[in-house]
Amino acid sequence: MARRALISVSDKTGLGPFVKGLVDLEFEILSTGGTAKFLRDQGVKVIDVAEYTGFPEMMDGRVKTLHPRIHGGILGRPDLAEDAASMKEHGILPFELIVVNLYPFEQTVAKPNVKYEEAVEQIDIGGPSMVRSAAKNHAYVGIVTRADQYDEVLAALRAGQLSLQQRRRLMQAAFEMTARYDAAIAAHFLKEVQGSAAAAPPASAGLPQQLDLKFERRQELRYGENPHQKAAWYVEPSFGPTTVSAAQQVHGKELSYNNLLDLDAAVSIVREFKEPAATVIKHNNPCGCGIGATLAEAFDKAYEGDPISAFGSIIGLNRVVDAATVEQLCAPNRFIEAIIAPGFEPEAITALTTRPKWKNSVRLLELPQLMSAQAVSWEYRRIAGGLLVQERDELPEDETTWKVVTQRQPSEHERRDLAFAWKVCKHVKSNAILLAKAGMVVGVGAGQMSRVDSSWIAAHKAGSRSKGAVAASDAFFPFRDGVDQASQAGVTALIQPGGSVRDEEVIAACNELGLAMIFTGRRHFKH
Numbered sequence: 001m002a003r004r005a006l007i008s009v010s011d012k013t014g015l016g017p018f019v020k021g022l023v024d025l026e027f028e029i030l031s032t033g034g035t036a037k038f039l040r041d042q043g044v045k046v047i048d049v050a051e052y053t054g055f056p057e058m059m060d061g062r063v064k065t066l067h068p069r070i071h072g073g074i075l076g077r078p079d080l081a082e083d084a085a086s087m088k089e090h091g092i093l094p095f096e097l098i099v100v101n102l103y104p105f106e107q108t109v110a111k112p113n114v115k116y117e118e119a120v121e122q123i124d125i126g127g128p129s130m131v132r133s134a135a136k137n138h139a140y141v142g143i144v145t146r147a148d149q150y151d152e153v154l155a156a157l158r159a160g161q162l163s164l165q166q167r168r169r170l171m172q173a174a175f176e177m178t179a180r181y182d183a184a185i186a187a188h189f190l191k192e193v194q195g196s197a198a199a200a201p202p203a204s205a206g207l208p209q210q211l212d213l214k215f216e217r218r219q220e221l222r223y224g225e226n227p228h229q230k231a232a233w234y235v236e237p238s239f240g241p242t243t244v245s246a247a248q249q250v251h252g253k254e255l256s257y258n259n260l261l262d263l264d265a266a267v268s269i270v271r272e273f274k275e276p277a278a279t280v281i282k283h284n285n286p287c288g289c290g291i292g293a294t295l296a297e298a299f300d301k302a303y304e305g306d307p308i309s310a311f312g313s314i315i316g317l318n319r320v321v322d323a324a325t326v327e328q329l330c331a332p333n334r335f336i337e338a339i340i341a342p343g344f345e346p347e348a349i350t351a352l353t354t355r356p357k358w359k360n361s362v363r364l365l366e367l368p369q370l371m372s373a374q375a376v377s378w379e380y381r382r383i384a385g386g387l388l389v390q391e392r393d394e395l396p397e398d399e400t401t402w403k404v405v406t407q408r409q410p411s412e413h414e415r416r417d418l419a420f421a422w423k424v425c426k427h428v429k430s431n432a433i434l435l436a437k438a439g440m441v442v443g444v445g446a447g448q449m450s451r452v453d454s455s456w457i458a459a460h461k462a463g464s465r466s467k468g469a470v471a472a473s474d475a476f477f478p479f480r481d482g483v484d485q486a487s488q489a490g491v492t493a494l495i496q497p498g499g500s501v502r503d504e505e506v507i508a509a510c511n512e513l514g515l516a517m518i519f520t521g522r523r524h525f526k527h
Ligand SMILES: NC(=O)c1ncn([C@@H]2O[C@H](COP(=O)(O)O)[C@@H](O)[C@H]2O)c1NC=O
Pocket: 008, 009, 010, 011, 031, 032, 033, 034, 035, 036, 061, 062, 063, 064, 065, 066, 100, 101, 102, 103, 123, 124, 125, 126, 127, 128
């Protein structure tokens, strides 16, 4: 019986030598338009699918291989009398090998500003149909879906034929591929659907009854949080362009597990600001953050917020790094582990990678789309025996809904600092109290079990800079003690969600102390 292979691939890597190998084994080759042309250019004799089916490829390639003569040839079981009779009656020829890879949906949607229609056209229909048909009929057919399978398949065919064991393994790999492909499509359009329904998506929108997550290993990590913990970094098939997964490391040592956590936190914070902004992350909390007229100014404010904690930190910047910022980054007594920014000017890269103190240590990551808009995404956290899923705390803040609840209105500069402090406070582990002054974080109390302790730590960190600062609290003050603490330190205005049964007592304390206070109506716990 003639040996026959159907080849239809978007990614033609390694295809020429593989198909020439099949031809040497006297395989007849059938192919779709672009693949047939590619193979003919390589000197391979090919039969067009359109010639075999008697139908031209049509509708911009939406219909090419969707024909009973193709699927009958893949799904037919020639040694079953009934199948053999149908094949004979309809002139259906059996295939021994199907070689398919799909339209590059993931690569297409990873491009910035990809159009909805372009994404839709990249949904491959005929390819997965053939893959599924061949995988189902693996008792008779080998299904090849990856270029790195070519060598093994060719070697087996040269030795005779693919064993059942090999065909089973190829079948399993094929279903993994189509599952991942469909997951990427679903994930992309989930974002589209949520984005267009951004007016009021219910909290549970898009949360399926059953969750099938696919992540691909990007790299093994030296270790996890501690050297005795094994670890690896996995990425989503359709990670967004604003995420650390989309960043390019342009210099420095291998990233660590803790680096990645801190880089993620750094990106989330600087994305909050339209103006030049910088943040300094230690142990997943911002110990500094600053905004300014220039990136250099913003970074200086961020680092000086808590220079002791900032030693050995991860830096997030929301503008391309220029020479002036490099001078600040490399100032004496400053030491940084990693920097993530939308880009680095060539002179900035040279300066950062040639200075003796820096060249072997600092990791530089470019994330060109760091400031692009992105729909609210899901956050997954493991608990033993389960997984918690929630929307990331990314809904834009609407300042027009904020209420001044005290007799005194905040002054203009207090209001600016309150808005700034509120944006950063959201990224601090609860209980979070954050003091800020003139676009600079001056004290952070993070991760304490009582709010009054966080207030004390924030004031202690700020030292004399707490005079005239403002305070943000990620959740309501349960008692007036946190307010008293802040006032004693010299804080003049506060921002918090409100909602405590003792709100009246807390407001009265502010009025008594001459403080201004805003209720935002939205809590930002971060556990
Ligand atoms: N519509 C069809 O019948 C169809 N059949 C095969 N394809 C895909 O077309 C691609 C190959 O096309 P070409 O050989 O024209 O470059 C492959 O990725 C294959 O998965 C199709 N395209 C989309 O669904």
